[in-house]
Amino acid sequence: METFARALQAIVPVAWTATAAAYVVAFYRPSAVGERACARLAALAIAFHVALFAAVGLAGRPMVASAGGALASMGLAVAGVHLVLERRIGTRSIGVFPIMIAVVLTLAAASVDMLRWPTTDVPQWSTGLHVLGAVLAYSGLLLAAVYGALFLVQRDALRKRRFGLFFERLPSLELLDQFSWHSLVAAAVFLTFTIGLGHRVGRTDGLEFPYHDPKVWFTNLIWLTCVVLVVGRRVRRVRPATSAWGCVVLFTLALGNMLIVDHFSQVHPTF
Template sequence: MERLSYLLPILVYALLSIDHLVPRLFGEVVRSNARWIALLGTVGHLVALLLAVVAHGGTPGFSEALSAASLGMMAAYALVSAGDRMRPLGLVIAPLSTVLLSTALVVPSRTVLALAETGASPWLPIHLGLIFAGLGGFTLSFAVGLLYLVVRWRLKRKQLSGLSRLPSLEVLDRIQFRAMLFGFLFLTLGIAAGGIWAAASLEEAWTLDPKVIFTLLIWLWYGVALQVRLVAGWRGRWSALFSIVGFAGLVFSLLAFNFLVSGWHGYGS
């Protein structure tokens, strides 16, 4: 029943995806209001997600995790997509959000092992909220990083026609950096919240949980990316590449880890 409330966001995301993939299909109205449409979708999505969590008695599962990831991405897009020049970001983010949310709607909702153990806890929304806010930041950093590489490539290859419709290098670099910083801060807090919660309620060796270890590696990766940028001036292309690789790791962790490897973050069969 609660999945019905996802109708609005999924339709909105699909609309935005199609509008980006097939230009001029819907005309000016969708195009010029893409940001507000995205905002509408995210608000509807947030409501639907909360309903779903409540329906699960406060113990969300894999489906809700995917849904939250999709929400984080779309929210990040809605925040920065002011103006025509940022529009190409939607080409990456809108389909990604749509696919994630659609997947969320078809997978069976299973609860992670740790939750089965501890039951609902106020730490859960804090842990997840922070992590997925961080994921939103990293997604934005990834999409902006891609766009940076495209603009840079065209400047280097001297393919200058129509280039002025894309954002400038420095603007992209700045957003890419800030989004990564944002993602890093929230991921740090999210990991910390998870740690405090686990230390308080789990007795076994949760620090050896594969997902925890992998996530710490990703955290380290982004930490290094920020460090070399600030200290050694590895900006622009390097920073973009860092965020692309890091994001691949995050997606892998989100989709595969909870299934392939057993652990506290694994889903019971």
């Protein structure tokens, strides 16, 4: 099973790369044939991805047990959510961006190697849910940032009258704003759940909760910013463009939390 899982670990980034290539072609030269190719390759990539999780799980290392697994899960969540949205709006014109991110995430996951972790490190249910919540929250932030950035690009095209390729291919400002907003709300919900569960997990370990750990501080800062943005939008005190910038900043903070703050944390380094 391990050999099969390793083979899938190598195949999944290749499948996503092929899908991204089809999306790049569809972005530059939209055609019915290209759109069909995108749909088929995306379905194939999803199937390989799910098979990878099943194989890794059967090898005794559930997805939440490793950083590679978490990254691969983020890749699947980002691509999967976008593909569902894409079916709803009926255009594949912006799929290239989330799919490219899925490629990067799955490549990173393959380089970290999900099967390197010993089987004895299988976490408890609560820890597993905590990691899953974090994965979904960060995926939400990532999607909110992608849609937010696309909103800013389209807004810039309209304001500065740059009627080029992006103006033609990107959908409406309202649609991008809605996608970004819904992703942000989902991220806020999962982040709240993850932080709450993390707090509970920290206490049940019998140790004092590390309130002064930089990772805890930084994660709480991200959560707070996220909630302020969501509430601000809800009460119409924050404009769509500000919200889009906020999403981009939030994801940058989340990335910093994973890549930089992690090194100074005593709680649980991601990598």
